[in-house]
Amino acid sequence: MIASKRVFLICGLLSASLLSGLSPAPALAADNSAPDLLIRQLSLETLEAVKSDKSIQAGDIQKIINLVDTKVMPHVNFQRMTSSAVGRFWRQATPEQQQRLQDEFKTLLVRTYAGALTQVKDQTIALKPLRASSTDTEVVVKTEIRGKGDPIQLDYRLEKGAGVWRIYDVNVLGIWLADQYRNSFAQEIGANGIDGLIKTLADKNQKAAAGNAAKA
Numbered sequence: 001m002i003a004s005k006r007v008f009l010i011c012g013l014l015s016a017s018l019l020s021g022l023s024p025a026p027a028l029a030a031d032n033s034a035p036d037l038l039i040r041q042l043s044l045e046t047l048e049a050v051k052s053d054k055s056i057q058a059g060d061i062q063k064i065i066n067l068v069d070t071k072v073m074p075h076v077n078f079q080r081m082t083s084s085a086v087g088r089f090w091r092q093a094t095p096e097q098q099q100r101l102q103d104e105f106k107t108l109l110v111r112t113y114a115g116a117l118t119q120v121k122d123q124t125i126a127l128k129p130l131r132a133s134s135t136d137t138e139v140v141v142k143t144e145i146r147g148k149g150d151p152i153q154l155d156y157r158l159e160k161g162a163g164v165w166r167i168y169d170v171n172v173l174g175i176w177l178a179d180q181y182r183n184s185f186a187q188e189i190g191a192n193g194i195d196g197l198i199k200t201l202a203d204k205n206q207k208a209a210a211g212n213a214a215k216a
Contacts, residue, residue, distance in 0.1 A: 035158040035165045036130040039141045042075065043125040061111075068110045077159060077168040078106055084169065084178035086197075089189050097194050104201035105181075111208045126151075137161075140171075 055063050082102045083090040093101065128142040137160040144151040155171040170177045188197045 034130075035132075035139050035156075035160075036127060036141050038075065038158070038165050039143065039156055040127050043127075043143070065110055073106070073110075075166055077161075077166040078102060080159070080168040081178060082106075085181040086185055086189075087182045089186070089194060093194050097198065100198045101194070101201075104198060104205060107205045108201055111205065125154075 124146045126144045132139040141156045143154045157169040158165045
């Protein structure tokens with residue numbers, strides 16, 4: 001109900017363009033001075049990492065999960081992404097509920113990334129010119145995923161805080177990730193409340209973890 005085919009595609013392309021792990025942290029920090037440079041650096045390193053790591057290609061879920069958690073999430077404002085996905089109900093949640101929502105949503109996305117990343121093959125990424133001024137604190141970086149078939153639009157919303165750029169939403173084929181989840185989240189909250197959404201996410205994550213354990 002919560003993760004549609006479109007979300008799976010989004011996460012697969014996100015994995016292709018965001019997962020890094022080859023270069024040390026200082027290289028990423030240097031490129032964080034500009035949003036398009038950050039996306040470019042992460043994208044190039046990701047494709048190289050996927051192509052050169054046989055464990056990832058073979059579907060080593062735990063390795064992929066660890067890579068996403070340590071390399072992608074530091075470049076994401078996940079509180080803002082979660083609150084946007086939850087929508088107007090976010091303000092009704094207690095601080096404890098907000099934290100639980102963040103934790104379960106993060107686990108859901110990381111596991112979705114992990115499954116989708118194994119589908120990444122020979123794609124390349126093209127960055128479009130950045131249309132922004134030096135004083136902007138929120139920008140959209142536009143890219144294309146190129147491989148077999150038509151190019152696929154992949155855009156990033158980034159915000160600047162404390163001199164650092166972080167991603168807070170992603171657009172694939174005209175649909176922003178937060179918007180994609182907002183409808184299903186609202187339906188679940190309307191039926192079972194905020195705790196009901198938390199339980200649905202937790203149950204889904206536990207089921208995925210059990211399935212991965214059974215395959216190991």
